[in-house]
Amino acid sequence: MKQKLADPIRIMPDELGPAPMNTDPFERCNLWLLYSALAGGIDKLRFVTLWDGRGGDGPGGTAHMYDEVKKRTGRVTWLDMRTL
Secondary structure (H helix, E strand, O other), X not given: OHHHOOOOOOOHHHHHXXXXXXXXXXXXXXXXXXXXXXXXXXXXXOEEEEEOOOOOOOOOOHHHHHHHHHHHOOOEEEEEHHHO
């Protein structure tokens, strides 16, 4: 599978270096994933999440990613676990 990739694999710490002080690593990871997806074209990005709508036990969880995608693209599909 690796040989079939059009682009080389990019690894966040190698690309960005160490996280700055007072940067949450989970939020940083969410934003890395989001920006990497946006690089392929905003029109191609869709965020689908199976989520209970609650905040997690810290920053950088599903709520964070949901909010970040919503404010950048608005293309969010939320499968609400509470209604299943």
